[in-house]
Amino acid sequence: xxxxxxxxxxxxxxxxxxxxxxxxxxxxxxxxxxxxxxxxxxxxxxxxxxxxxxxxxxxxxxxxxxxxxxxxxxxxxxxxxxxxxxxxxxxxxxxxxxxxxxxxxxxxxxxxxxxxxxxxxxxxxxxxxxxxxxxxxxxxxxxxxxxxxxxxxxxxxxxxxxxxxxxxxxxxxxxxxxxxxxxxxxxxxxxxxxxxxxxxxxxxxxxxxxxxxxxxxxxxxxxxxxxxxxxxxxxxxxxxxxxxxxxxxxxxxxxxxxxxxxxxxxxxxxxxxxxxxxxxxxxxxxxxxxxxxxxxxxxxxxxxxxxxxxxxxxxxxxxxxxxxxxx
Amino acid sequence: xxxxxxxxxxxxxxxxxxxxxxxxxxxxxxxxxxxxxxxxxxxxxxxxxxxxxxxxxxxxxxxxxxxxxxxxxxxxxxxxxxxxxxxxxxxxxxxxxxxxxxxxxxxxxxxxxxxxxxxxxxxxxxxxxxxxxxxxxxxxxxxxxxxxxxxxxxxxxxxxxxxxxxxxxxxxxxxxxxxxxxxxxxxxxxxxxxxxxxxxxxxxxxxxxxxxxxxxxxxxxxxxxxxxxxxxxxxxxxxxxxxxxxxxxxxxxxxxxxxxxxxxxxxxxxxxxxxxxxxxxxxxxxxxxxxxxxxxxxxxxxxxxxxxxxxxxxxxxxxxxxxxxxx
Numbered sequence: 239x240x241x242x243x244x245x246x247x248x249x250x251x252x253x254x255x256x257x258x259x260x261x262x263x264x265x266x267x268x269x270x271x272x273x274x275x276x277x278x279x280x281x282x283x284x285x286x287x288x289x290x291x292x293x294x295x296x297x298x299x300x301x302x303x304x305x306x307x308x309x310x311x312x313x314x315x316x317x318x319x320x321x322x323x324x325x326x327x328x329x330x331x332x333x334x335x336x337x338x339x340x341x342x343x344x345x346x347x348x349x350x351x352x353x354x355x356x357x358x359x360x361x362x363x364x365x366x367x368x369x370x371x372x373x374x375x376x377x378x379x380x381x382x383x384x385x386x387x388x389x390x391x392x393x394x395x396x397x398x399x400x401x402x403x404x405x406x407x408x409x410x411x412x413x414x415x416x417x418x419x420x421x422x423x424x425x426x427x428x429x430x431x432x433x434x435x436x437x438x439x440x441x442x443x444x445x446x447x448x449x450x451x452x453x454x455x456x457x458x459x460x461x462x463x464x465x466x467x468x469x470x471x472x473x474x475x476x477x478x479x480x481x482x483x484x485x486x487x488x489x490x491x492x493x494x495x496x497x498x499x500x501x502x503x504x505x506x507x508x509x510x511x512x513x514x515x516x517x518x519x520x521x522x523x524x525x526x527x528x529x530x531x532x533x534x535x536x537x538x539x540x541x542x543x544x545x546x547x548x549x550x551x552x553x554x555x556x557x558x559x560x561x562x563x564x565x
Numbered sequence: 566x567x568x569x570x571x572x573x574x575x576x577x578x579x580x581x582x583x584x585x586x587x588x589x590x591x592x593x594x595x596x597x598x599x600x601x602x603x604x605x606x607x608x609x610x611x612x613x614x615x616x617x618x619x620x621x622x623x624x625x626x627x628x629x630x631x632x633x634x635x636x637x638x639x640x641x642x643x644x645x646x647x648x649x650x651x652x653x654x655x656x657x658x659x660x661x662x663x664x665x666x667x668x669x670x671x672x673x674x675x676x677x678x679x680x681x682x683x684x685x686x687x688x689x690x691x692x693x694x695x696x697x698x699x700x701x702x703x704x705x706x707x708x709x710x711x712x713x714x715x716x717x718x719x720x721x722x723x724x725x726x727x728x729x730x731x732x733x734x735x736x737x738x739x740x741x742x743x744x745x746x747x748x749x750x751x752x753x754x755x756x757x758x759x760x761x762x763x764x765x766x767x768x769x770x771x772x773x774x775x776x777x778x779x780x781x782x783x784x785x786x787x788x789x790x791x792x793x794x795x796x797x798x799x800x801x802x803x804x805x806x807x808x809x810x811x812x813x814x815x816x817x818x819x820x821x822x823x824x825x826x827x828x829x830x831x832x833x834x835x836x837x838x839x840x841x842x843x844x845x846x847x848x849x850x851x852x853x854x855x856x857x858x859x860x861x862x863x864x865x866x867x868x869x870x871x872x873x874x875x876x877x878x879x880x881x882x883x884x885x886x887x888x889x890x891x892x
Contacts, residue, residue: 279871286868367872507866511858514876515883519850520843522880531838539834541613544606545694549841553849554891556842561888564881 245277252281255379257352264354267371270364278371285374288320289383289490294390294399294424295408300434303473304408304482305387309345311483312383320376320384321345321353322369324398352376366513369398390424397513400427401506403499404489406482408432409448411441425451428466430485436470436478445470463496464489526556526563572604579608582706584679591681594698597691605698612701615647616710616817621717621726621751622735627761630800631735631809632714636672638810639710647703647711648672648680649696651725679703693840696725717751724840727754728833730826731816733809735759736775738768752778755793757812763797763805772797790823791816853883853890 243259245266251259263281266274291308295301302323309319345351354372356365369386376384386402388395399405407428412435425431425448433444448468467485471478493499534548570586572593578586590608593601618635622628629650636646672678681699683692696713703711713729715722726732734755739762752758752775760771775795794812798805820826861875 275873279873282871283868370872504862504866508858508862510872511862511865511875511879514872515854515858515879516847516850518873518876519846519880523843523846527842531835535831535835535838538838539831541610544609545697545837545841546602546606546845548838549845552838552842553846557884557888561884 245271245274246280249277249280249378252375252379253284257349260352260375260379261354263375264372267375268356268368270368278374281371281374281378285377288373288377288381289404290373290377290386290402291383291486292386292388292399292402292405293408294388294396294405294427295410295432295434296390296413296424298413299390299408299410300473301387301389301408304406304432304434304471304479305385306345307471307473307479308483308486309351309385311479313348313350315483317383318350318381319352320373320379320381321351321387322356322372322376322384323354323387324356324365324369324389324395352379352381364517365394366398366401366510367517370401370510396424396427397509399424401509403493403502404486405429406432406486408434409444410434411436411438411444429464429489430482431466431468432482433468433470435472435474437472437474441470463498464492522560523553523556526560527552530555530559572598572601573607576604576607576705579702579706580611584676587679587702587706588681590702591699594702595683595695597695605701608698608701608705612704615700615704615708616731617700617704617713617729618710618813619713619715619726619729619732620735621715621723621732621754622737622759622761623717623740623751625740626717626735626737627800628714628716628735631733631759631761631798631806632712633672634798634800634806635810635813636678636712638806640675640677642810644710645677645708646679647700647706647708648678648714649683649699649703649711650681650714651683651692651696651716651722679706679708691844692721693725693728693837694844697728697837723751723754724836726751728836730820730829731813732756733759733813735761736771737761738763738765738771756791756816757809758793758795759809760795760797762799762801764799764801768797790825791819849887850880850883853887854879857882857886 243262245263248259248263252263263274263277267278293301293305293308305321305323309321312319346353354376356369356372373384373386386398388399390396390399390407399407405427407424407430409425409431411433431448431452433441433448435441436445445468452466452468469478469481469485471482493502530552534552537543538545538548570589572590575586575590579590590601590604594605620628620632620635632648632650636648639646673680681703683695683699700711700713713725715726717723717726717734726734732754734751734757736752736758738760758775758779760768760775762768763772772795779793779795796805796808796812798809820829857879861870861879864870865872865875
């Protein structure tokens with residue numbers, strides 16, 4: 239049995255880069271443990287140095303292959319690399335093909351790499367909070383580059399990929415129309431577009447489509463300091479990954495050289511405050527409404543009253559009880 | 566130009582089955598229009614007769630083909646059929662293959678069928694509310710069977726499929742591992758499992774897998790009144806759809822003959838109250854916190870304070886302002 243160590247004691251051990259301490263504090267962050275709150279506040283105040291890279295794409299786009307390659311190349315350049323994967327199909331959680339799994343196992347044996355897989359279920363609502371806490375823990379532990387991998391399906395997942403200094407969106411050639419359609423919402427968040435499987439004959443079509451989309455300015459927004467590149471790479475031939483790493487570096491430099499980076503971090507701070515507040519509000523509401531909801535739901539079932547009127551009653555009563563409790 | 570008609574005036578026209586009135590009231594429900602609130606309350610109190618069928622599956626599983634077939638077969642039996650599709654890849658919103666689109670166009674020309682496509686973006690947060698309002702509107706308009714089609718990706722979409730009297734989960738043989746992995750969360754909500762593309766040689770494997778899963782009782786829960794069937798069907802050969810319609814009818818009968826149906830409706834009422842209340846709470850909080858958040862986010866950006874402490878400050882202050890406003 240392992241002795242219980244207070245979260246406050248874990249912080250200096252995290253700062254010393256101790257793997258077991260990192261893993262433990264992450265688990266407590268993920269569980270939303272009250273005991274860990276002050277320690278995580280401490281972590282937050284110390285963090286902010288690492289380059290955080292979000293990588294997203296639809297299932298089957300080749301995200302995990304890219305993450306593994308990037309991690310290895312960044313390692314070779316001397317970076318300590320943290321990986322936080324929020325992806326039900328990621329190789330850490332069991333969905334992917336054997337090749338990915340082997341690549342990941344190699345990485346996992348490297349002490350300069352820390353891999354954390356997060357469940358999308360269960361952590362629901364608090365997922366963004368848990369991921370960003372994990373990033374801060376890795377940051378304080380001395381990881382200089384942190385990769386967040388999320389599957390580009392679902393608003394939460396897309397928002398998490400956006401909450402990074404540099405966001406990569408991976409597209410694969412030849413995915414079915416139906417899978418591509420889900421993707422529509424994630425193209426606009428890219429700082430760098432990657433077309434995977436560029437050895438395939440239909441990859442050029444995907445490259446051209448993305449470039450045309452950018453040329454049309456559909457997703458241009460205010461990114462004048464940064465021209466979004468579209469890069470191909472192939473896990474099969476190994477081509478293109480050098481260019482991806484270079485583009486990531488160039489985006490980092492552009493972010494630090496202009497107010498691009500600060501604007502991004504400011505937007506992330508707003509997002510993080512909002513998510514944390516929403517999470518807290520939902521918890522308070524759930525606690526205050528638990529005893530009230532069943533009777534109201536029974537009136538709804540009978541169709542004696544309508545959902546909106548009952549919701550007003552529930553919210554108003556629950557907030558009053560919550561306020562009374564806090565007086 | 567069309568004259569603006571008050572929502573209250575639309576209700577009797579909806580009840581008379583007038584297509585334009587149905588479409589207008591749905592748009593107002595989707596937009597969350599305050600003016601429509603009393604009319605929707607009225608609609609809710611009158612609704613509750615239709616058989617609501619939820620149909621879900623991952624992209625490419627063949628949901629839309631099943632929906633089109635079911636709709637046509639139910640029409641032939643004399644039902645008036647409403648379809649509410651919440652699916653970025655659905656043929657109504659542009660993602661699907663030509664064959665589906667043609668099938669749907671035929672259906673759309675039938676006055677006994679009403680098809681409504683809902684955007685998943687924009688309606689975020691309020692999507693469940695908007696879908697269930699649309700179902701009630703169709704119910705009051707005399708549609709006896711209402712199909713809700715949602716892509717089985719994302720918690721909101723899965724919850725909507727569950728908020729029906731009978732839930733069908735569609736699996737396709739031979740989808741990639743990565744796509745299948747997303748599916749894991751939706752298998753447990755099925756009242757009826759459908760394996761599409763049953764003409765394919767690998768379909769039997771999928772049928773057997775699902776049956777084994779059910780035999781192992783992994784997702785059995787308390788459904789003793791109902792043995793979950795696993796049925797194959799093929800859009801290509803047309804085989805299997807009769808059995809699907811029969812299974813849907815049997816589930817309806819089992820629901821009405823035992824307290825299975827009442828328990829289900831009771832759970833839906835709880836879900837609906839909760840979603841409506843969460844939506845209302847989020848709106849109130851957004852309004853009350855809008856002026857407070859920027860200053861707090863700036864302190865977060867500087868890492869002078871941590872997310873949790875600032876969230877507590879934001880929530881507490883916003884709720885106090887909201888309460889003061891209501892005194």
